Amino acid sequence: MMRQLVQRLRSRIGRPYSLRGKLTRLIVVTIGGTLLTMTAALLYRDLAQYRHSLAADLAIDADIMALLAAPALDFDIPETAQRNLSSFRRKTAVLAAGIYSTDGKLYASYVREGADPLPAMRPAMGPGARVTGDVMHVVRSIIREEELLGTVYLRATYDYRGHIRAYLGILALIMLLSMGVALALAARLRRRITVPVEAFAAVADDIVSGRNPDRRAPPMPLQEFASIASAFNSVLDESEQRMQSLREADRRKDDFLATLAHELRNPLAPIRHAARLLQMSGLEESQAQAARDIISRQVARMALLLDDLLEVSRVTLGRVELRRERVSIASLVRVAVETSKPAIEQKRHELAVDLPVTGMELEVDPLRMSQALSNLLTNAAKYTDPGGRIALKVRCEEGEAVFTVQDSGIGISAAALPTLFEMFSQVESAIDRSEGGLGIGLALVKGLVRLHGGTVHAASEGPGKGSTFTLRIPGCRPEASPELGPGGQGLAPQGERRGRILVVDDNTDAASSLAMVLRSAGHTVLTAGGGEEGLALGASMHPDVVLLDIGMPDLNGYDVARRMRFTDWGRNCMLVALTGWGQKEDVERAHGAGFDFHMTKPADPERIERLVAEFLGSRRST
Amino acid sequence: LQLSIRMLAAVCLFSASGAYCADGAYPEPSVKAAFLLRIAEYVQWPAPPAGDFVIAVLDRGDMADRVQALVTRPLLGRPVRVRRVRTIQEAIGAQMLYVGNDRRRDLRTLLRSMPARGLLVVSDQDDGLAAGSAINFLLADGRVRFEVSLDAARRAGLSINADLLSVATRVAQ
Numbered sequence: 001m002m003r004q005l006v007q008r009l010r011s012r013i014g015r016p017y018s019l020r021g022k023l024t025r026l027i028v029v030t031i032g033g034t035l036l037t038m039t040a041a042l043l044y045r046d047l048a049q050y051r052h053s054l055a056a057d058l059a060i061d062a063d064i065m066a067l068l069a070a071p072a073l074d075f076d077i078p079e080t081a082q083r084n085l086s087s088f089r090r091k092t093a094v095l096a097a098g099i100y101s102t103d104g105k106l107y108a109s110y111v112r113e114g115a116d117p118l119p120a121m122r123p124a125m126g127p128g129a130r131v132t133g134d135v136m137h138v139v140r141s142i143i144r145e146e147e148l149l150g151t152v153y154l155r156a157t158y159d160y161r162g163h164i165r166a167y168l169g170i171l172a173l174i175m176l177l178s179m180g181v182a183l184a185l186a187a188r189l190r191r192r193i194t195v196p197v198e199a200f201a202a203v204a205d206d207i208v209s210g211r212n213p214d215r216r217a218p219p220m221p222l223q224e225f226a227s228i229a230s231a232f233n234s235v236l237d238e239s240e241q242r243m244q245s246l247r248e249a250d251r252r253k254d255d256f257l258a259t260l261a262h263e264l265r266n267p268l269a270p271i272r273h274a275a276r277l278l279q280m281s282g283l284e285e286s287q288a289q290a291a292r293d294i295i296s297r298q299v300a301r302m303a304l305l306l307d308d309l310l311e312v313s314r315v316t317l318g319r320v321e322l323r324r325e326r327v328s329i330a331s332l333v334r335v336a337v338e339t340s341k342p343a344i345e346q347k348r349h350e351l352a353v354d355l356p357v358t359g360m361e362l363e364v365d366p367l368r369m370s371q372a373l374s375n376l377l378t379n380a381a382k383y384t385d386p387g388g389r390i391a392l393k394v395r396c397e398e399g400e401a402v403f404t405v406q407d408s409g410i411g412i413s414a415a416a417l418p419t420l421f422e423m424f425s426q427v428e429s430a431i432d433r434s435e436g437g438l439g440i441g442l443a444l445v446k447g448l449v450r451l452h453g454g455t456v457h458a459a460s461e462g463p464g465k466g467s468t469f470t471l472r473i474p475g476c477r478p479e480a481s482p483e484l485g486p487g488g489q490g491l492a493p494q495g496e497r498r499g500r501i502l503v504v505d506d507n508t509d510a511a512s513s514l515a516m517v518l519r520s521a522g523h524t525v526l527t528a529g530g531g532e533e534g535l536a537l538g539a540s541m542h543p544d545v546v547l548l549d550i551g552m553p554d555l556n557g558y559d560v561a562r563r564m565r566f567t568d569w570g571r572n573c574m575l576v577a578l579t580g581w582g583q584k585e586d587v588e589r590a591h592g593a594g595f596d597f598h599m600t601k602p603a604d605p606e607r608i609e610r611l612v613a614e615f616l617g618s619r620r621s622t
Numbered sequence: 623l624q625l626s627i628r629m630l631a632a633v634c635l636f637s638a639s640g641a642y643c644a645d646g647a648y649p650e651p652s653v654k655a656a657f658l659l660r661i662a663e664y665v666q667w668p669a670p671p672a673g674d675f676v677i678a679v680l681d682r683g684d685m686a687d688r689v690q691a692l693v694t695r696p697l698l699g700r701p702v703r704v705r706r707v708r709t710i711q712e713a714i715g716a717q718m719l720y721v722g723n724d725r726r727r728d729l730r731t732l733l734r735s736m737p738a739r740g741l742l743v744v745s746d747q748d749d750g751l752a753a754g755s756a757i758n759f760l761l762a763d764g765r766v767r768f769e770v771s772l773d774a775a776r777r778a779g780l781s782i783n784a785d786l787l788s789v790a791t792r793v794a795q
Contacts, residue, residue, distance in 0.1 A: 071785040074660050077767075080789050145663060
């Protein structure tokens with residue numbers, strides 16, 4: 001029994017405070033403390049006053065008695081004094097009264113029944129009042145005509161205990177009443193505070209436990225609670241929204257991974273087949289050529305895919321630095337159309353280019369800008385059934401270059417529009433289309449356009465009704481010198497793009513295959529299998545362009561580049577780094593080592609060729 | 623010397639037992655002499671005396687000397703003079719008249735022939751009040767006591783303090 005009680009008490013102590021208990025405790029402590037303090041102060045004051053007034057009262061009694069006793073003493077009549085003293089019978093506070101003669105002997109006395117007798121000799125105290133315990137002593141001198149006749153002595157009840165008792169009684173009564181009232185008020189307050197808070201807590205509990213995550217805090221009666229509740233609700237709403245967008249992003253990522261796997265796998269089959277074909281003996285030259293073509297095409301496709309992937313992450317994270325220059329809008333469009341031509345022609349689309357703005361230019365990174373444009377064109381080609389129409393229209397409006405790509409393709413549903421430009425988003429029905437793709441093209445476009453301070457916008461009247469992409473780039477202005485400037489990598493004159501190229505790579509297969517491609521384009525190409533060899537070859541060959549692998553066993557690419565920059569032949573040639581890493585730091589490191597360009601492996605031969613052509617072209621024109 | 627006697631008298635008066643005095647340590651006449659001076663302090667005269675405060679003593683004994691010996695301070699602001707008189711006429715102009723118990727035969731007639739205004743007559747006779755005195759000494763249980771006649775005092779134009787009445791053995795209206 002006792003143990004149970006102790007256990008219950010312990011469990012109570014360990015529990016956290018409830019608001020209700022706290023409120024009640026607060027009221028009890030406050031009111032109790034106030035009343036106790038007040039009572040103590042009042043009691044103290046009252047006792048002092050009681051003592052003072054009792055002393056004054058007794059002093060008056062003693063004075064009267066002194067006056068009355070004077071003649072009795074004068075004429076030595078103790079009976080009269082006795083009679084006078086006995087008048088104290090009616091004053092119950094007085095326990096005993098006595099008159100002492102000047103020699104200190106008791107002359108006359110009155111002692112209440114049951115009270116202690118008076119001492120035979122005058123008490124040793126001067127005139128005035130004194131308290132011992134619960135008794136008050138008062139002494140007054142009897143003086144007549146300046147002659148001391150004797151002393152009056154009174155002993156009276158000083159009932160401070162009774163006073164305190166009475167006070168405590170009153171206090172208890174007041175305490176009881178005020179506690180009652182306060183607790184009643186607290187109960188009312190509790191209804192207004194704790195009930196809503198408990199309801200609120202129940203809602204929060206429901207949400208946290210996951211029983212009912214869609215619940216929201218109920219309306220609260222008090223303003224403070226109301227704002228808490230609304231904040232709570234908006235936090236919930238927001239977190240749910242975030243949760244949803246996270247779920248959405250997660251879903252898109254899963255989709256993307258599936259697509260990526262699919263896309264990377266797709267080219268493998270033809271490559272494998274072609275490789276097996278090439279291994280077979282007695283192959284006809286036309287068959288071998290077809291197999292080689294297949295391999296080259298599919299590898300290019302994979303490289304493009306991976307390039308896109310790396311590019312989009314860099315662009316969307318803002319890690320790409322633009323190399324702005326003044327470019328004519330016409331040249332941008334030309335490069336974009338050229339790049340996307342294969343895709344358009346493959347599906348026999350009809351492309352209409354409306355380019356009335358001649359002599360206008362933009363200050364953009366030509367590579368990125370035409371990439372964005374060609375992405376839009378390729379996209380249009382992809383999502384339009386064969387034989388469709390694609391229109392590219394360019395205008396200059398209020399200082400903005402406006403590029404509009406319109407197609408007669410599968411269109412975009414209204415639901416897909418808002419997330420169209422987000423990473424990994426892809427028109428769902430399009431995933432089955434033979435073109436495939438990673439769904440990063442538009443994200444890349446948006447990132448590139450944003451880097452240029454422009455906007456991209458998609459519109460569609462719905463599935464099957466085609467779509468329109470509008471791209472706006474600020475800074476459209478008349479061309480300063482229309483004939484000057486590189487204008488774009490594709491614009492270099494065909495006849496001037498032969499040069500001396502040195503390829504340095506410890507992977508001899510990679511080096512020789514790249515050399516073959518470049519040789520086929522008419523360049524003079526030599527290969528070296530290491531850094532030292534490359535340096536030696538360069539000294540004798542004086543190359544225009546050096547393609548340098550970074551990760552080599554004897555001497556890494558950075559060091560080779562630095563040393564080349566100190567040679568006569570290497571000072572002005574173009575150094576291109578080939579690495580497996582495309583992060584910003586790698587690019588910066590390459591530039592720091594003296595490289596002009598940085599390219600991720602596997603290097604696209606066409607891109608290298610464009611770069612070489614551009615370099616040679618620019619060198620010849622200056 | 624006067625002071626020491628006064629103090630002895632006071633010791634006697636204030637001692638808790640009145641018997642001590644009645645036992646004869648202080649003779650009855652001395653107590654009466656002390657009383658005489660005290661009584662004067664409880665009485666108001668209609669007008670202050672022109673000269674000294676005169677106490678006339680009509681007595682064969684040595685009461686006058688005894689009283690004189692106890693005088694320590696003035697009364698009504700005047701020096702106190704005790705005069706021994708042989709006839710009542712000699713008491714004219716005095717403030718108090720003490721008549722001893724050996725003049726008993728004469729008291730009633732004496733007082734009747736005498737203008738009473740302003741004179742406090744203190745007698746020491748068995749029926750002094752009836753004879754017309756305002757205050758009369760008597761003995762009770764061997765102790766000196768006195769009785770007061772308010773009527774006689776009123777006729778003399780005197781007012782007697784209530785305190786004195788409170789210690790009087792008897793107060794006659």
